[in-house]
Amino acid sequence: MPRNEHWWRDAVIYQVxxxxxxxxxxxGMGDLPGITGRLPYLRDLGIDAVWLSPFYPSPQHDAGYDVADYRGVDPRFGDLGDADKLIAEAHHLGLKLIVDLVPNHTSSEHEWFRAALAAAPGSPERARYIFHDGKGxxxxxxxxxxxxxxxGPAWERLPDGQWYLHLFDVTQPDLNWDNPQVRSEFVDILRFWLDRGVDGFRVDVAHGLIKDKDLSDWTSTSQILGGLEPAGPPPPMWDQEGVHAIYQQWRSVLDEPRFSGSGGGRILVAEAWVQPASRLARYVRPDEMHQAFNFPYLDAPWTPVRLAxxxxxxxxxxxxxGATTTWVLSNHDVVRHATRLGYPVGQARMHGIGAGDPQPDTALGLRRARAATLLMLGLPGSAYLYQGEELGLPEHTTMADEFREDPAWERSGHTERGRDGCRVPLPWEADAPSYGFGPSDKSWLPQPAVWAExxxxxxxxxxxxxxxxxRSALTTRRSHGLGGGTLTWTHKSDKSLMFTNGDVLVVTxxxxxxxELPAGATVLLSSEPLDDDGRVPTDVTVWAVL
Structure with missing residues (x-):
């Protein structure tokens, strides 16, 4: 369990x-009481903290990332009392709890945006968002x-002739972070949830809050949650210098004695698709955020040279x-790594998979996923797990298109199937209705028949x-202090990787x-059985001590 004010530096955090x-x-919809009831399962797995994706009031045009009220709970998920019970139970079980914060945009149903639509061009209400006159x-x-x-285009025109910016769905208008009222509002939102006991915030689209004031044209095609090019200046809507002053202000809030004095430090986690690594590291300088997801690692092909x-x-x-490195292989926005790794090495990451697409080698994908996870958990730093990966869950790759809810499916003209395949409700019990997801057979997305296994x-x-x-990996990782250790390479080639972290040798x-393992090596854990001669087979990771 988390042990001190710097618990996050080596924590394993589980995304719900x-x-x-x-x-x-x-x-048929998961909820906060359901999460609370399953927290002992997460404690038994051995994680340190839970990160919750959005549960705020929302029309759910983008699965809750279109927030209508940042200080409430959507009735689909419960109420504020349920949130308080969830926070209290997590702490009772020794778990930290992190919530999602979505500051780049609101829902079009947020009271601010409704007021903006009712107000005239140039009004204070519109100044909270990015409204602009058109060209021509x-x-x-x-x-x-x-x-x-x-x-599709990132601008939507109103009947009065003005346009508003939405880098995501048309129902997700971008906020104007050059407006002091916007900054003040989010400081208040931080304090609202900190006062309720949350241990931190995962910040959605952390690299997108500030836009180039000149609204410079940019003609490159945006990818759905793709990384920025590592060379050259950042695009005019991403990774602008001004974002750092925002996070410095937020960090000062989290460091206030009332929030940092008891129960360990509170943290900020950046979802920032930024390259190169030196530029991403600017988000985790001592006076800014505590962690930033390592998306280049998530995107890396299953090749030792690139991974190293x-x-x-x-x-x-x-x-x-002076920051920790935060490793991740799967989340709610990408194809699960048990499926991703079942395709030929080097194939570009797919943004959703459907029944008519090439299907993965499921057995190979799971074998590599287990090896990849053991490699990741052997690295020093913090790590994030996505719900269900501990079960080896694959993507739902044969979902009928009629069930898709991700806005990317419609807005891409049905060329990107989107993220629904990694969001299918979990299987808890093989022989129960909805595989134990709930007490009925309802499930907001269809669960495949293979979920039973x-x-x-x-x-x-x-x-x-x-x-x-x-479970064994998390127990061993803690007992050997791998999260707080130091990596030393003992072998790197185009066929295998070997490094030590403290007293543990990691071989993939x-x-x-x-x-061959070194002479005298005692195996602690292996992602698959060794061969009859005690050697490490293909697509296997081993932890050993010498």
Whole structure:
């Protein structure tokens, strides 16, 4: 469990997607009481903290990332009392609790945006968002060429002729962070949740709050949650210098004695798709955020040379600013790594998979996913897990398109299937309705028939299961202090990686031939059984002591 004010430096944090974790009332939608009831499961797994994706009041055009009220709970998920019970129970079990904060945009149903629509151009109400006159003699052309990351233009015109910016869905208008009222409002929102006991905030689109004041044209195509090019200046809507002053102000709030004095430090976590590593590290300087997701690591192909490069670049960049490195393989926005790794090495990451797309090698994907996880958990720093990966869950790759809810599906003209496949409700019990997700057979997204074989009740206590591999890895990681250790390479090649972290040797074999362990090595944990000669087979990671 977290042990001190710097608990986050080596913590393993588990992401809960509230819609899909556990349903307490049988309506087919996960909720806060459902999460509270399953917290002992997470404690037993051995994680240190829970991160909750948004549960705020929302029309749910983008699964809650379109927030209508930052100080409430959507009735689909419960109420503020349920949130308080969840926070209290997590703390009772020794778990920290982090909530999502979505500051780049609000819902179009937020009271501020409704007021902006009712007000005139140039009004204080519109100044909270990014409204602009159009181009052309009658203003009928968008202010610039920016595109939404969900597809289509990033501008929407109102009947009075003005346009507003939405880098995401048309129902997600971007806030104007050059407006002091916006900054003040979010400081108050931080304090509201800190006073209720949360231990930190994962900050959505942390690199997007400040836009180039000149609204310079940018003609490159935006990817759905893709990284920025590592060379050249950042695009005019991403990674602008002004974002850092915002996070310095937020950090000063979290460091106030009333919030930092008891129960350990409160943290800020950046979702920032920024390259290179040295630029991302600027978000975790001592007076800014505490962690930033390592998306280049998530995006890396299953090749030892590239993985070693990213590991070295990440550790070096974060060491320069005294920050921990935060590793991640899956989340609610990307194809699950148990599926991603089932495709040929080097294939570009897909933004959703459907029944008509090439299907992965499921067994190979799980084998590599287990090895990848053990490699990641052997690295010094913090790590994030996405719900269900401890079960080896694959993506739902054959979901019928009629069930898709991700706005990327419609806005891309049905060229990007989007993120629904990694958001399917979890299987808890193989033989129960909705696989134990809730007391009824309802499930807001359809669960595939293969979910039964991945159900938690078929894995807990079963030697060799993915759940038991995760539990053992987290126990061993803590007992050997791997999160707070130091990496020293002992071997790097185009076939395998070996490094020590404290007294533990980590070996991953990417090649086709088995790899010998050093003489006298005692195996602590292996992602798959060793071969008959005690060697490390293909696509296997081993932890050992000498």
């Amino acid at each position: 997607y509230p819609r899909s974790f556990a349903d307490s009332d049988g309506d 003699p009658d203003g009928s052309e968008p202010p610039n060429s920016w595109q939404s990351v969900f597809g 490069e990213i590991i070295d670049e990440s550790l070096a960049a974060n060491d320069e600013v 991945y159900a938690a009740d078929r894995q807990r206590g079963v030697p060799g299961s993915t759940w038991e591999l995760y 074999n990417f090649g086709t031939e088995p790899v």
